[in-house]
Amino acid sequence: MLQNNYFNDVSDLRLHFDHIINWKEIVDSYEGGFVDAAKYKAGDERFATAPSSYDEALEYYKTLLDSVGEFAGKEIAPYVAELDKVGVKFENGKVAFPEKLLEIVRKARDAGLQPTGFSRKYGGLGIPWTVRAFFSEILYRVDASVCISIGCVNLAEIVEKNGSEELKEEWLPRLAAGEFACAMGLTEPDHGSDLPGLRTKAIHKEGNIYLLNGTKRFITQGCGTGEIPAILLLLARTGNPGSGARGLSFFLVQSKDVQVAGIEKKMGLHCSPTCEIVLENTPGILIGEEGHGLIKHTMGMLNGARMGISQQGVGIAQAALAETKKYTSERIQFGKPIGTIPAVRKILRRMERETMAMRCLMLEGARAMDLYYFRGDHLKEKGATERDLKSDVVLKYWEKLAGILTPISKFYCSESCVKIAGDAVQLHGGAGFTEDYDVSRIYRDSRITTIYDGTSQIQVNASIGGVVTGMTGHGFLREYIDNEWSHFPTEETKVLSDVWDGFQEAVVLYKELSTSEEREETADEIVWASARLLSGLLFYRSTLRIPEELRAERLSHVEEYNLDSLGYMEGLRAKLRVKISARQAV
Structure with missing residues (x-):
């Protein structure tokens, strides 16, 4: 594996952090007026790391991500190939771990990098979902197994959400401390x-x-x-x-x-x-x-679980892309690096734009999580009742958006990361089919993402209703897309506009299918189309927030991505028309 700082060596990741993310709304939602900093000033040492301003919050987030990027690239990356080879063993009724893995987990604990999912009150890092998205992508890029060993403690955030105060006080500080x-x-x-x-x-x-x-x-x-x-x-x-x-x-x-x-x-x-x-x-x-x-309780944690696998998908895709870029720049055939060969360059460029688009969708899901998840907590702290929460318009909007985006993101990012990992093996040629290069492990590890925490088919079932009803005249998904579209200059969005038109027609045709069985068979294609549309829209939106000197290159990626989506929409509409015509002819 490449041994760099995994936060700083991905220009697209830094572009999101430095320019694309609207940090003010994220910090406002999470910090709630910097109430944790006020608690520290009042003498509660548990809140010592709490920022008291936007600048302090951003500096804290950046320092944390720089630390985990350094840890991933320098403390984990050199050992992942050997760890994969050794693996865990079941011996005499117990599970035996490689000592190097246990050492890495201890180092992560001692560095304070484990408790991303807990609030500061219980010893957690106290970070919003958006920062956790960066954090998780970085660790999943280096190795999914090690990331799970380090981060599994955060599954206990369900205890913070649903447990009694006595239960939380007894267990959460010990979990946050790595016990x-x-x-x-x-x-x-x-x-x-x-x-x-x-x-x-x-x-x-x-x-x-x-x-x-x-x-x-x-x-x-x-x-x-x-x-x-x-x-x-x-x-x-x-x-x-x-x-x-x-x-x-x-x-x-x-x-x-x-x-x-x-x-x-x-x-x-x-x-x-x-x-x-x-x-x-x-x-x-x-x-x-x-x-x-x-x-x-279980259903309440679904959005977070889906976001976790979305982040894993993007991290694995980024690993496949980075390792393949390196290999194709060094592998000489016909007197030149294979990365300069048009057929290879075409695949590399596709891998890159797909990973960039996935990241846009995943981070928008994290944004939606931030803007409802923590708003509700702060309202409760101020004495809001369940009835108050249900009538809060802002809370309802972002919760509804998270309910739509998180299963779509889990479905799309997991399925896409398998394709990108497959491309990485392809561009490594025969070497990619051996265990000599990391892409073999990356490809094997990618395959679980479409299965656990709800298979792709389960995500389609969770998504299709929100997509179809959301596309009615005053549907929520249509409202969200129209709101984003209102900020776009029309001269740059012709292809994206054609994708949007194609998607709207595809949904109308889908609703005309005569049987529930036909609709179930086609639902995955509609959800995939919605993911392509949303990713393309968010990918384009990102170009409006970056320095002008970087726009031309990014716009070219966006245009190519949306052209791919347009081809998909045309094929989907053609298939749906054929199905409907065949039924009408009977």
């Missing part, structure tokens, strides 16, 4: 996406303690990380067997109280153990309210 890893236990041997059918049972013992019995499968880091134990956040049934989603509750379980039956032998993520966990009268602490485990 525990964290794992999410949803999947069972017979139930993956079908969560309402889960069978693990929880029987009330006393107070908020229950005894859990059952088996959980595909539990990332369920064993902890070496000497660091884990807390497991598990869904289990407190209702009767037929109670469905409303019979499920959420629990905190310690890894010392479960049995690890084994780990999966996987295509990729070799240093991230995927465990099967057996629960036999295992004590669990109820999180939140009984019966709300799925419908409120």
Whole structure:
């Protein structure tokens, strides 16, 4: 792997940070008038790192990202090939980790780089989703396995959102300090996406303690990380067997109280153990309210989980792009670097523009998360009731946008990163098919992104309703696009305008399909089209916020991206017309 500062060596990443992101709205939403700084001035040392101005906030964010960029490129990158080769092992009922991985996790903990998902009150870094997006992309670029080992602790932010104050005070500072890893236990041997059918049972013992019995499968880091134990956040049934989603509750379980039956032998993520966990009268602490485990607590964290995989997709795509640029600039054939050969240059340019567009979509999803997630918290601190929150127009707007963007972003960024990683293998030629270059690992690791935290098909199901209803006359998606479009100069958006027209017609044709089966078969293409449109729109918007001397090159990438999208829209419309004509001819 390249050994640079992974924040500073990507010009597009720095362009977003320095020019494209509207930091004022992000800081306003997260800092809420710099209330944490006021708490520090009042004597609460927990808020010592809280900024007291916009300049301080930006300097804090930049320093943090510079630190994680340096850590990724210098402390992790030199070792990832060997870590992938060694992997984790299951020996004598325990998971054995490579010592170098454990050393890296300890260094990350000691450097204070782990608790990105917790507020300062509990020892967290205290950063908004947008900064976390940069942070995660950087770490996922260097290695997904190591990133998971470092960052899995942040799954416990669900405890901060839903746990009692007593539970939060007991566990969150210890998690933020790196005393525990964290794992999410949803999947069972017979139930993956079908969560309402889960069978693990929880029987009330006393107070908020229950005894859990059952088996959980595909539990990332369920064993902890070496000497660091884990807390497991598990869904289990407190209702009767037929109670469905409303019979499920959420629990905190310690890894010392479960049995690890084994780990999966996987295509990729070799240093991230995927465990099967057996629960036999295992004590669990109820999180939140009984019966709300799925419908409120798990569903409430879906946007964050989707954004995490979107960031992983962009990070892996950036890794594939960076490694391929280096290889094609050094590999000499026919007396010249292969990167100068037109057929190779064409693929490289496509990889670059696709990665840039993915980043625009992913960061817009993070923006939407910031503008509703923390606004709600600050309103609650000021005494707002649930009724107040439901009637807050600004909160509702950004929450609705996050609900649309996050599944689209997860779907698009994960599917695209697999394609880009495949292109990277292709441009490495025969060497890419060996284990001698990092693209082999990058390609293997990319493949899980379309599967975990909700498969691409699940993301399509989550997206299609919002896309179709959002495109009605006064639909929300149309309102969002029209609002963004109103700031665009028409002379530069001809191709994007054609993409928009093509998408609108495709949605109308989709609604004319006669059966639900036909619509289900075509839904992924409509969602893909929406992702292309949104990415192209956001990609173009980014050109309006950068220095003039950088615009020409970026506009050329945008134009080529939107031409690709236009070709897709034309093909989709043609297929839909054929389907409708065939049905009418019968």
